[in-house]
Amino acid sequence: MKHTINELEDIVSQVRRDIVRMVHGCQSGHPGGSLGCAEFMTALYFETMNHSTDFKMDGKGEDLFFLSNGHISPVFYSVLARSGYFEVSELATFRKLNSRVQGHPTTHEGLPGIRIASGSLGQGMSVAIGAALTKKLNKDHSLVFSLHGDGELQEGQNWEAIMFAPHNKVDNLISTIDYNGQQIDGPTEKILSLENLQTKFEAFGWHVITSNGNNMEDIVKALEYAKSLTGKGRPILNLMSTQMGHGVDFMVGSHKWHGTAPNDEQLASALSQNKETLGDY
Amino acid sequence: MKKYTYSEKKDTRSGFGAGLHEAGQQNPDVVALCADLKGSLKMDAFADEFPERFIQVGIAEANMIGIAAGMTIGGKIPFTGTFANFSTGRVYDQIRQSVAYSNKNVKICASHAGLTLGEDGATHQILEDIGLMKMLPGMVVINPCDYNQTKAATLAIAAYEGPVYLRFGRPSIPVFTDPDQKFEIGKAWMVNEGTDVTIIATGHMVWKAIEAGEQLAELGIDAEIINIHTIKPLDEEAILKSVQKTGCVVTCEEHNKFGGLGESVARLLSTELPSPQEFVAVNDSFGESGTPDQLMTKYGLDTIHIVEAAQKVIKRK
Numbered sequence: 129m130k131h132t133i134n135e136l137e138d139i140v141s142q143v144r145r146d147i148v149r150m151v152h153g154c155q156s157g158h159p160g161g162s163l164g165c166a167e168f169m170t171a172l173y174f175e176t177m178n179h180s181t182d183f184k185m186d187g188k189g190e191d192l193f194f195l196s197n198g199h200i201s202p203v204f205y206s207v208l209a210r211s212g213y214f215e216v217s218e219l220a221t222f223r224k225l226n227s228r229v230q231g232h233p234t235t236h237e238g239l240p241g242i243r244i245a246s247g248s249l250g251q252g253m254s255v256a257i258g259a260a261l262t263k264k265l266n267k268d269h270s271l272v273f274s275l276h277g278d279g280e281l282q283e284g285q286n287w288e289a290i291m292f293a294p295h296n297k298v299d300n301l302i303s304t305i306d307y308n309g310q311q312i313d314g315p316t317e318k319i320l321s322l323e324n325l326q327t328k329f330e331a332f333g334w335h336v337i338t339s340n341g342n343n344m345e346d347i348v349k350a351l352e353y354a355k356s357l358t359g360k361g362r363p364i365l366n367l368m369s370t371q372m373g374h375g376v377d378f379m380v381g382s383h384k385w386h387g388t389a390p391n392d393e394q395l396a397s398a399l400s401q402n403k404e405t406l407g408d409y
Numbered sequence: 410m411k412k413y414t415y416s417e418k419k420d421t422r423s424g425f426g427a428g429l430h431e432a433g434q435q436n437p438d439v440v441a442l443c444a445d446l447k448g449s450l451k452m453d454a455f456a457d458e459f460p461e462r463f464i465q466v467g468i469a470e471a472n473m474i475g476i477a478a479g480m481t482i483g484g485k486i487p488f489t490g491t492f493a494n495f496s497t498g499r500v501y502d503q504i505r506q507s508v509a510y511s512n513k514n515v516k517i518c519a520s521h522a523g524l525t526l527g528e529d530g531a532t533h534q535i536l537e538d539i540g541l542m543k544m545l546p547g548m549v550v551i552n553p554c555d556y557n558q559t560k561a562a563t564l565a566i567a568a569y570e571g572p573v574y575l576r577f578g579r580p581s582i583p584v585f586t587d588p589d590q591k592f593e594i595g596k597a598w599m600v601n602e603g604t605d606v607t608i609i610a611t612g613h614m615v616w617k618a619i620e621a622g623e624q625l626a627e628l629g630i631d632a633e634i635i636n637i638h639t640i641k642p643l644d645e646e647a648i649l650k651s652v653q654k655t656g657c658v659v660t661c662e663e664h665n666k667f668g669g670l671g672e673s674v675a676r677l678l679s680t681e682l683p684s685p686q687e688f689v690a691v692n693d694s695f696g697e698s699g700t701p702d703q704l705m706t707k708y709g710l711d712t713i714h715i716v717e718a719a720q721k722v723i724k725r726k
Binding site: 185186187188192194234235236243244245246247248250251252253254255256257258259260261262263265266268284285288289291292296 | 464474477
């Protein structure tokens with residue numbers, strides 16, 4: 129391992145601070161899903177992926193990541209900055225005028241680490257598949273990772289992509305579902321039930337693994353296992369259970385923190401629950 | 410009036426197919442994707458010679474656009490192929506976010522555009538696609554006029570870095586442009602120099618504009634005819650220069666009069682050179698079933714309509 133579990137958890141603590149401070153700083157953004165995916169994103173960028181912070185759009189010879197549920201941009205930006213793609217001080221410009229750190233991730237302002245715009249949901253798996261196909265054509269044996277919300281699976285384009293990948297043996301792709309059971313208007317089971325996602329993906333021909341996205345040891349192991357399953361003719365789906373708002377007690381498990389910013393008092397409480405480990409931006 | 414002749418009729422989609430095949434031979438990074446319309450888009454030659462670079466996506470256009478956007482990451486040059494309706498309206502948000510806003514080098518190639526798709530009727534006859542595509546920042550919009558020009562355009566966009574919408578059609582029409590032409594994106598083609606009226610045409614309407622020019626010459630009217638194959642970026646210099654000379658303009662397109670070439674020309678002239686303009690275009694309606702010729706007549710897109718529009722606009726000078 130490149131890092132110990134403790135070291136990774138320390139990074140996560142800082143990432144959580146970044147997330148709540150960014151959203152508080154502009155009184156806008158999506159803290160819930162961002163917090164829930166802090167372990168996963170940290171594991172991916174600090175442990176799992178082989179990638180270069182000397183950003184090149186083509187990404188030849190390195191693992192690539194695509195964020196499909198672009199509204200959890202705070203966790204993406206924090207992890208990119210903490211990895212070294214750009215200065216952490218730039219996180220302070222999140223959602224502000226003339227910033228590269230836009231509300232939703234985009235290539236448009238040239239922020240290093242972003243390879244596609246996302247925000248309008250349901251498009252990221254197709255993009256990840258395309259990047260994976262190009263890697264195969266280029267005989268580039270590195271991998272493609274993607275992250276999707278569970279509510280996002282209500283978008284039909286996902287199912288076009290989910291059907292395509294096994295048929296075309298896109299086995300250099302590891303897609304993860306942030307299975308937190310929440311969406312803006314309420315629990316997914318109330319809004320539009322996802323039923324049994326594992327059997328759904330398996331029926332389409334994916335190799336499905338499950339993981340606990342809020343347990344660092346578990347998610348690191350799951351991603352290593354997922355990597356061992358690549359190159360075997362099937363795409364890999366990591367069905368990752370998380371809690372929306374994990375790590376901030378008053379946000380945990382509620383869709384109410386999907387897209388709401390904390391006030392000063394709530395920020396102080398959130399920060400008190402996550403120690404400063406790498407220095408605030 | 411300069412004399413134009415032709416020895417054969419061909420469909421512009423076959424020009425695309427031939428251009429795609431040649432582009433594939435020239436550049437190993439060219440890849441092609443299609444949504445269950447390989448035959449209709451004439452992509453067989455490419456698919457047969459480069460099976461590993463041809464991706465059959467199935468009836469899933471949104472996924473096709475997303476995959477194409479992703480394939481650019483790592484240096485591929487994806488050409489997507491389906492009907493114009495399914496290339497634009499059906500996948501507008503995918504194009505907007507994953508291609509245009511993300512500035513990906515995707516070539517969206519659209520056949521069966523406009524009324525001349527014919528008998529399938531209005532569900533398939535998109536007349537809004539130019540408008541949809543030209544509104545996207547950074548999107549190049551091209552609508553070539555015959556087989557040879559479509560082939561040349563296909564090769565040109567393969568060499569161009571950035572998102573492109575290439576629009577062509579189903580029916581066989583006269584092949585009258587040079588087979589060895591150099592296609593320059595954004596550069597108008599002066600079909601005929603004249604002094605009384607400027608006729609600006611795109612796509613299938615260019616041959617009709619030539620026919621109209623011949624009829625106008627018999628009536629003593631000297632028409633300047635310009636082929637605008639690239640609707641965006643518009644060759645503003647060529648249009649202004651011509652209208653400065655003639656003082657009036659007729660725009661011709663197989664598209665809704667709202668949002669098409671005519672509106673682009675009107676926008677330019679209203680700010681730079683206010684001039685009388687007539688629109689030969691579909692009058693804000695859907696199409697219907699019929700033969701291509703019947704439809705072009707019924708919806709006001711025939712040679713006679715250009716002749717009448719030219720006479721009318723000259724009177725408004």
